[in-house]
Structures are given as structure tokens and as C-alpha cells.
Amino acid sequence: MEKVTAFFQMGGYAAFVWPSLGLTVAVMSGLLIATLRQLRGRQRRLAELEAAGAQRRRRAASPPAAPPGETREARP
Amino acid sequence: MTRKRRRFYIVVAALLVFGSATALVLTALDDSLDLFQSPSQIMAAPPPPERGIRLGGLVEEGTVLRSSDGLSVTFRVTDGAQSVPVRYQGILPDLFREGQGVITVGSMGQGGTFLAREVLAKHDENYLPREVVDALKESGQWREGEGEGVR
Amino acid sequence: MHRFANPARFTRIADRVLPFAAGGAVLALALGFYLALFVSPADYQQGESVRIMYVHVPSAWMAMVIYVAIALASAVALIWRHPLADLAAKASSPIGAGFAFLTLVTGSLWGRPMWGTWWEWDGRLTSMLILFFLYLGHMALMNAFEDSQRGYRAASILALVGVVNIPIIKFSVDWWSTLHQPTSVMRLDGPTIHPSMLWPLLIVALGFKLYYLTVVLLRIKSELIAARLRALDLAMVKGS
Numbered sequence: 530m531e532k533v534t535a536f537f538q539m540g541g542y543a544a545f546v547w548p549s550l551g552l553t554v555a556v557m558s559g560l561l562i563a564t565l566r567q568l569r570g571r572q573r574r575l576a577e578l579e580a581a582g583a584q585r586r587r588r589a590a591s592p593p594a595a596p597p598g599e600t601r602e603a604r605p
Numbered sequence: 606m607t608r609k610r611r612r613f614y615i616v617v618a619a620l621l622v623f624g625s626a627t628a629l630v631l632t633a634l635d636d637s638l639d640l641f642q643s644p645s646q647i648m649a650a651p652p653p654p655e656r657g658i659r660l661g662g663l664v665e666e667g668t669v670l671r672s673s674d675g676l677s678v679t680f681r682v683t684d685g686a687q688s689v690p691v692r693y694q695g696i697l698p699d700l701f702r703e704g705q706g707v708i709t710v711g712s713m714g715q716g717g718t719f720l721a722r723e724v725l726a727k728h729d730e731n732y733l734p735r736e737v738v739d740a741l742k743e744s745g746q747w748r749e750g751e752g753e754g755v756r
Numbered sequence: 757m758h759r760f761a762n763p764a765r766f767t768r769i770a771d772r773v774l775p776f777a778a779g780g781a782v783l784a785l786a787l788g789f790y791l792a793l794f795v796s797p798a799d800y801q802q803g804e805s806v807r808i809m810y811v812h813v814p815s816a817w818m819a820m821v822i823y824v825a826i827a828l829a830s831a832v833a834l835i836w837r838h839p840l841a842d843l844a845a846k847a848s849s850p851i852g853a854g855f856a857f858l859t860l861v862t863g864s865l866w867g868r869p870m871w872g873t874w875w876e877w878d879g880r881l882t883s884m885l886i887l888f889f890l891y892l893g894h895m896a897l898m899n900a901f902e903d904s905q906r907g908y909r910a911a912s913i914l915a916l917v918g919v920v921n922i923p924i925i926k927f928s929v930d931w932w933s934t935l936h937q938p939t940s941v942m943r944l945d946g947p948t949i950h951p952s953m954l955w956p957l958l959i960v961a962l963g964f965k966l967y968y969l970t971v972v973l974l975r976i977k978s979e980l981i982a983a984r985l986r987a988l989d990l991a992m993v994k995g996s
Contacts, residue, residue, distance in 0.1 A: 540804030545869050549862040553811040556854050557967060564971055568978040575981050578988050612835045620916060627920045631931075639933040640878035661933060698872030700801060708935060725872045730940040732806065732949040734797035 641708050644687040647719075654713050660689060661708040661727070669703055682707060682719070693721040700726035762840060763980040770973045777970040784963030791956035799953070806953070808866040813941070814961040815858040818968060819887060820922055822852035826894065827919040830912035840976070842908040843983075845915060846898045847975030851968055853891035859884055871935060879928030880936035883921055890918040 539546040631638070641661030652658050665681040665688050672678065677694040680703075691709050701707065706727030714720040741747040792810035799806035826845045833841035863881070864874045875881065894911050901907035929938045941947045947954055 539807065540798060542803065542805040542869055545805060545865040546807050549808045549811055549865045552861060553815070553858055556858055560851060560854050561967075561971055564974045564978065568974055568981070571978055571981040571985060575985055575988075578985065578992075582988070609836060616831055616835055616916065620919075623917060624920050627924075631924070635932070638879055638931075640876060640935055641933050643933070698870070700870055701872075706937075723872070725876070725935060726870065727935060728801055728870060728937055730937045730948050732802075732809070732940060732953050733800050734950055734952060735800045736797070737950060738800040 643684040644682055644689045645684055647689055647713070648687045652713055654715065657710070657712055659708055659710050660691070660719055660721075661706070662688075664701070664703050664705055664707050666703045679718075682709060689719050690717065691719040691721050691724075693724050695722075695724070697724055698726040700728055702726075763984070766840060767977055767980065770977055774970060774973055777966050777973065781963050781966035781970055784959055784966055786963075788956055788960030788963050792960060796953050796956045797950075802870055805866060805869050808862055809953070810957055810960050812859060812862040812866055813957060814964040815855045815862065816884070817961055818964050819852055819856040819859050819884070819891075820925060821965075822848050822855065822968060823887060823890070823915075824919065824922060826852065827915045830915040833908060834912050834916075842912070843976050843979040844972070845894075845911065846908070847972050847979055848968075849891055849895045849898060850975075851971055853888065853895060855964075856884065856888040856891055860888060867935075873935075876935045878934040878936060879932045880925065880934050883925040883928055886921055887918075887925060890914065890921065894918075 537543060537547075641659035644660065644662050647658075647660060660682055662682040662684040665683040668679075668681040668688075668690075670679050677692060678697065679690060679692045681688040681690050683689075691711075692714075693709065693711075701724065706729065708725040708727060709719060709721040710723040710725070711719055711721040738747060789810070792807060796807075796810075798804050826848050829841045829845040829848070832838055833845065860881075863884075868874050894914055897911040897914055898907050901910070926939075926942075928934060929936055940949050941954070941957075949957065
């Protein structure tokens with residue numbers, strides 16, 4: 530138990546060592562998480578747009594018997 | 606020549622020109638980019654009293670004297686050639702020691718004593734475990750102070 | 757449309773490299789930090805505060821190396837006009853800025869107990885602060901323009917102009933009298949750090965490099981998708 534407390538005290542420099550380590554972990558993981566979220570968000574939007582585009586192409590290739598004027602897909 | 610090649614030469618030339626310009630500027634500014642002056646520099650060109658400057662060097666061995674009430678301390682800062690006496694009132698950093706690097710911030714007082722408002726400790730570029738240092742001290746190979754790499 | 761011929765190939769290569777980069781980063785960081793915190797000794801003069809070195813020094817190395825990488829990518833972008841070069845620079849900037857920020861803050865946290873001050877305007881600290889501002893400027897230019905090509909061009913020029921700061925950071929402790937001590941690792945005479953501390957430092961530094969590789973590949977992939985999204989948005993507006 531004494532060893533554990535000694536470890537956390539860092540020879541009296543705890544107030545400087547632990548914030549340094551903590552901030553490093555925070556910045557590096559924060560950047561990684563933000564990057565992944567941005568990437569996934571963009572991948573999702575791309576998939577949606579491409580799916581909508583594919584739908585539109587299918588409708589254009591074999592048009593349903595629809596009244597004129599209804600040629601546009603509603604955008605999500 | 607192709608456009609690509611021309612762009613290449615432009616970039617290289619611009620870098621060389623800008624690099625040289627920067628080198629010239631830095632050379633011209635040289636001394637003003639120093640954080641502190643050495644005792645020799647201070648002795649050669651004593652600054653006017655009351656002007657805030659920084660004096661840096663090593664704490665001369667055997668010169669550290671704390672006052673009887675423990676509030677102030679005097680010591681000498683040396684660069685091997687000249688030394689300047691310093692008086693300081695306040696807390697000294699953990700690393701402050703004789704033979705160690707130091708930077709004192711303050712001004713030259715009357716009588717040639719540097720009156721420090723702030724004392725900063727410098728440390729050298731060596732990183733060693735305590736056991737290694739103890740062993741070196743025992744075998745008489747240890748040298749204190751900065752700029753001396755321990756092999 | 758030739759610009760989008762490369763992205764598919766890049767994405768394929770990136771997807772093959774990413775698991776190794778990410779896995780390697782996790783291993784190196786875990787091992788490095790374990791050694792740094794639990795195995796390596798306290799320093800004879802700095803005591804346990806030396807543990808800050810294990811995040812401060814690798815951050816400083818990354819801040820400088822990434823800036824050089826951005827400068828190289830900028831040169832490639834300006835001279836060869838390769839579109840991936842601009843994206844590599846754009847993707848790298850926030851990572852470099854993060855490391856520059858960490859260098860400054862962990863440096864302050866280390867300097868306060870050791871030197872007795874949070875900050876001094878010496879050559880090393882000041883030039884590192886300038887590097888941080890260069891990163892911020894680079895990121896601003898990359899994102900400020902409606903026409904992204906103009907932003908890329910301006911950012912490339914800033915990156916090349918600012919690269920002169922890198923040798924200044926490195927040699928400041930030799931050229932001028934500074935508070936920061938001289939170099940401990942990249943020296944002609946060899947490192948002045950004891951192996952018991954040097955090895956954890958190098959392993960953490962490797963982890964930081966692999967981390968950068970992982971994040972920059974993810975960010976470039978992200979930029980390529982963003983470019984594709986912009987193109988699709990444009991096509992939809994035109995085609996409808």
C-alpha cells in the first residue's frame with residue numbers, strides 16, 4: 530500500500546507529472562476519436578448519397594407509370 | 606524547360622533566399638537572442654543600475670551563504686573566468702546547488718552586487734539513475750556541473 | 757476526373773497498412789509507458805519529475821518531424837501538383853499542432869519544479885511557440901478559403917516559409933544562451949541519457965510515430981471522401 534501511495538506521489542512532483550501524462554492521453558485519444566467520428570460520418574453520408582443516386586438511376590432506366598412532373602426523388 | 610522543372614527551381618531558390626535572409630537576421634540579432642549574460646560579459650560592459658537583466662553561469666563552489674534568519678542568501682555566479690556576487694531573498698528552486706547552472710533575474714546594485722528578484726536553476730543534459738551517480742562518485746569519476754557529458 | 761483515379765488505390769493501401777500501424781502503436785505505447793512509469797529509474801537530480809520527459813520529448817520530436825513532412829508535402833504539391841500531397845499536409849496539421857501544444861504544456865509543467873519558472877522567452881521555448889502558431893496558421897489557411905485550391909496554395913507557401921524554424925528550434929540551445937539545456941539524444945557524441953531511460957523514451961517515441969501514421973492515414977481517407985461528397989453535391993445540383 531505504501532508503495533502505491535509513493536508511486537502516485539511521484540517524489541513530490543505529482544501535481545506536475547500526472548497532469549502531463551493525463552493531458553497527453555487526452556489530446557492523443559481526443560484527436561483519434563474526433564478523426565474516427567468525422568470519417569464514419571462522411572462514410573455514412575457517402576453511402577446514403579450513392580444509394581440515393583443508385584435508386585435514381587434505376588428509376589430513370591425503367592420509369593414507372595407516373596404522372597409527368599413527378600421525376601424527382603425526395604432528398605432525405 | 607518544363608513547367609514542373611521551373612516550379613522546382615523557383616521553390617528551391619525561394620527557400621535558399623529566405624533561408625539566407627533568416628540566417629543573416631539571426632546573426633545580426635545574435636546577442637539580443639541570448640536569454641542571459643555571463644559574468645565576463647557583465648564585467649566587460651557593466652549594465653546601468655536598476656536595468657532589469659539576467660545573469661547566468663554556475664554557482665561558485667563554497668560561496669553559498671544563507672543569512673542567520675534564513676530569509677536571504679548570497680552566492681557568487683561564475684563562468685570560469687569572472688564571478689559576480691549575488692544577493693537574493695526568496696525561495697530557491699529544488700535544483701539550486703553549488704556547481705550547478707543558475708540564471709538570476711534582477712539588476713546590478715551599488716557596490717557591484719547583483720540584486721536578484723528571481724533565481725532559476727539550470728540543469729545539464731545528462732539523465733542518470735542515482736545508483737550510477739553514486740558509483741561514479743565513489744570511484745572518483747564524477748564531475749558536477751553542466752556541459753560535461755558523462756560517458 | 758483523373759484526380760479521383762488515385763484515391764481508390766490510396767484507400768486500398770491505407771486499409772492494408774492501418775491495422776499494422778494501429779496495432780504497432782498500441783503495443784509500442786503500452787510497452788513504452790509501462791517501462792517509463794514502472795521500470796525506469798528516477799533521475800539523480802530531477803527525481804520522479806523526469807517521467808515527464810517520456811511525453812515531453814516524443815511530443816517535441818513529433819511536432820518537428822510532422823512539420824518537416826508537411827513542408828515536403830507542400831513542396832510536392834507546389835512543384836508536381838499532386839492532389840494527395842495537399843491532403844497529406846491538411847491531414848497532418850492538426851496532429852502536429854496537438855504535439856506542439858503538448859510539448860509546450862508538459863514543458864511548462866516540467867520547468868516549474870525544475871527551473872523555477874513556467875516560461876522564459878529563451879530561444880528554444882520561443883521558437884517552439886512559434887512552431888505552434890505556424891501550425892495554427894496552416895490549419896486556418898487550409899480551411900479558410902471557399903476555393904480550397906487557393907487555401908492549399910497559401911498553406912503550402914506558409915509551410916515552406918516556416919520550415920526555417922525547425923533548425924532554429926534544434927540549434928537554439930547551441931547558438932544562444934538559453935534556459936533549456938543542450939541536446940541529450942541527437943548528438944554527434946551519442947546520447948547522454950542512461951540506457952535505462954533511453955530505451956523507454958525511444959519505444960514511446962516509436963509509438964508516437966505509429967500513432968501519427970495511423971491518424972494521418974485515417975484523416976487522408978476522410979479528406980478523400982469529403983472531396984467525393986463535394987463533387988457529388990455539385991453533380992446533384994447541376995444534374996437536377
